[in-house]
Amino acid sequence: MKAFLQHFSFDFKKGIRNKNLLLLNYLFPLGFYLMMGFVMVEINPAFLENLIPAMVIFGILSATLLGIPDPLVNARENGIFRSFKINGVPSLSILLIPAITTIIHMVIVSLIITVTAPLLFDAPVPVNWANFVLIFFAIAIACTGLSVLIGVVSKSSRMTILWSQLIFVPSMLLGGLMLPFSMLPETAQKVAQILPSTQAMNAVNGLAMGGIADFSPLGFSHYLICRGHIFICPGSLSFQLGFPQFHPQRTPRVGIIGFPALCGHDCLDVLKSSITFP
Amino acid sequence: MKDIVIEVQDFTKTYDDFVAVDKISFDVNSGEIFGLLGPNGAGKTSTLECLEGLREPNGGLVRVAGMIPTREFHKLKNLIGVQLQSASLPESITPEEAVKLFSAYHNVEPRMDLLERLGLAEKRTSQFFELSTGQQRRMALALAVMHNPQVLFLDEPTAGLDVATRSVLHEMMRDLQKSGTTIILATHDMAEAEQMSDRVAILLQGKIIKIGTPIEITAAGAGLTKISVRTQSSNLPISNKSFPAITHAVQLDEYQIFFSKDIGPTLSAIIAYIEEQNDTLIDLRVERPSLEDRFLEITTNGVIQ
Numbered sequence: 394m395k396a397f398l399q400h401f402s403f404d405f406k407k408g409i410r411n412k413n414l415l416l417l418n419y420l421f422p423l424g425f426y427l428m429m430g431f432v433m434v435e436i437n438p439a440f441l442e443n444l445i446p447a448m449v450i451f452g453i454l455s456a457t458l459l460g461i462p463d464p465l466v467n468a469r470e471n472g473i474f475r476s477f478k479i480n481g482v483p484s485l486s487i488l489l490i491p492a493i494t495t496i497i498h499m500v501i502v503s504l505i506i507t508v509t510a511p512l513l514f515d516a517p518v519p520v521n522w523a524n525f526v527l528i529f530f531a532i533a534i535a536c537t538g539l540s541v542l543i544g545v546v547s548k549s550s551r552m553t554i555l556w557s558q559l560i561f562v563p564s565m566l567l568g569g570l571m572l573p574f575s576m577l578p579e580t581a582q583k584v585a586q587i588l589p590s591t592q593a594m595n596a597v598n599g600l601a602m603g604g605i606a607d608f609s610p611l612g613f614s615h616y617l618i619c620r621g622h623i624f625i626c627p628g629s630l631s632f633q634l635g636f637p638q639f640h641p642q643r644t645p646r647v648g649i650i651g652f653p654a655l656c657g658h659d660c661l662d663v664l665k666s667s668i669t670f671p
Numbered sequence: 672m673k674d675i676v677i678e679v680q681d682f683t684k685t686y687d688d689f690v691a692v693d694k695i696s697f698d699v700n701s702g703e704i705f706g707l708l709g710p711n712g713a714g715k716t717s718t719l720e721c722l723e724g725l726r727e728p729n730g731g732l733v734r735v736a737g738m739i740p741t742r743e744f745h746k747l748k749n750l751i752g753v754q755l756q757s758a759s760l761p762e763s764i765t766p767e768e769a770v771k772l773f774s775a776y777h778n779v780e781p782r783m784d785l786l787e788r789l790g791l792a793e794k795r796t797s798q799f800f801e802l803s804t805g806q807q808r809r810m811a812l813a814l815a816v817m818h819n820p821q822v823l824f825l826d827e828p829t830a831g832l833d834v835a836t837r838s839v840l841h842e843m844m845r846d847l848q849k850s851g852t853t854i855i856l857a858t859h860d861m862a863e864a865e866q867m868s869d870r871v872a873i874l875l876q877g878k879i880i881k882i883g884t885p886i887e888i889t890a891a892g893a894g895l896t897k898i899s900v901r902t903q904s905s906n907l908p909i910s911n912k913s914f915p916a917i918t919h920a921v922q923l924d925e926y927q928i929f930f931s932k933d934i935g936p937t938l939s940a941i942i943a944y945i946e947e948q949n950d951t952l953i954d955l956r957v958e959r960p961s962l963e964d965r966f967l968e969i970t971t972n973g974v975i976q
């Protein structure tokens with residue numbers, strides 16, 4: 394327990410001390426939030442309704458998809474995991490502790506946004522706080538799991554960026570953060586439903602902000618949590634199996650099974666939603 | 672009879688079709704400093720990594736402190752200390768945090784005195800990326816020894832270290848040896864291996880080609896003593912027949928250099944010749960063959976005997 398706490402304490406401080414992590418955990422989401430609050434609300438006043446959920450979810454995407462995978466790959470490439478291994482650090486701690494500390498950084502950023510948005514921009518606050526918190530943790534766990542998996546299966550930093558951007562960019566464009574889901578073409582809506590940010594925005598609108606969901610938020614309530622598990626389990630398994638080596642050329646690949654599992658899960662969910670929700 | 676702490680029998684390590692280590696066998700006794708020498712790619716690091724439990728051997732038996740490293744790593748981790756050749760720490764960790772963190776995982780009290788002894792006391796709150804290469808190596812060394820391991824693996828421990836720190840490391844190694852720690856030292860520094868090791872094994876192309884004490888290995892070579900002579904007139908004859916027991920001779924700047932199989936007769940003859948010629952001796956140097964000479968002799972020939 395003492396070791397876990399020491400490791401946890403260091404890793405939490407790392408999220409602030411490391412300039413890249415500080416940028417992705419705090420500066421980028423908060424800077425973007427201020428910009429959107431001051432500029433976007435002037436251009437499109439309707440955006441104010443979504444300011445808190447959109448910026449909270451943006452913070453989660455930034456801290457996880459951009460912040461988690463690259464340090465994992467770099468640590469593997471630079472022999473940091475080898476040092477950890479020979480000094481008796483359990484493999485699961487290497488994945489779990491950064492995931493937990495990242496979620497805590499996300500909680501802090503989300504609190505700053507949720508508290509300051511009504512004061513600075515007169516943004517509406519959630520009407521159902523319990524659902525808001527629940528959805529926050531579901532999307533945070535899902536994105537953390539996805540990011541850990543990317544970090545585990547990526548062969549190099551270049552591949553990490555590619556995989557991360559493959560999810561981050563569509564999430565920004567189609568995920569309901571900038572444009573409402575209802576304004577997207579029908580095909581884009583189908584694609585958007587695969588993205589965690591779309592699920593989260595829809596659920597927040599329907600269950601926490603007092604708005605109207607574009608598609609069944611309850612049908613997807615398990616989606617985000619399940620997605621977290623889908624990513625975390627194979628990612629963790631692959632990491633455990635690859636732990637003895639930790640050579641850049643010998644990247645563990647078992648985690649790749651998470652992708653077909655995810656695709657299957659997504660297809661079933663999209664199919665289910667199209668049947669149950671007119 | 673001393674206890675055997677490390678037991679290696681017919682150990683083989685392959686990477687796809689490449690055989691990095693080919694059926695080597697050796698034992699290391701308790702409290703011994705055992706040097707692993709060899710050119711790049713000889714199989715030293717593969718051997719060490721299998722002993723440390725970082726890699727699985729492809730054949731043979733490897734036991735450290737009576738345990739099979741990859742199978743019983745959870746027990747072994749507190750008995751071994753490892754300074755890896757290619758290892759690092761998170762760039763934002765401070766030496767103090769690293770000592771506290773890994774002490775907690777080894778379940779021992781943090782030993783901040785090591786930071787002082789290794790000249791890192793002033794840098795205890797600096798981040799790892801702010802340390803110089805030498806300081807980073809010292810940090811890795813502190814982490815390797817902080818839990819008083821029974822077996823210590825050092826892979827190129829003095830690479831990038833200044834003379835003073837190298838001396839501190841050697842002193843630490845002797846102290847650890849006195850307290851019963853067995854040390855496996857993989858190095859390119861022949862002087863260090865000769866000075867520190869009780870026994871050395873020379874690896875070439877994945878095989879052990881010589882094993883023994885540094886003196887045994889040195890004596891098993893051609894055993895030529897190098898005699899460098901500088902006189903006023905520099906007129907000593909440069910030929911392998913000029914003096915007794917000479918195998919060959921060369922001129923290098925103002926020095927005549929002779930390689931002798933038997934130093935006594937050669938030296939007497941050289942001095943007699945100088946007196947006979949009414950010449951004046953300015954400098955005379957006698958160098959016994961070193962482990963480095965023997966190592967070069969073995970590895971340059973590339974012959975596996």
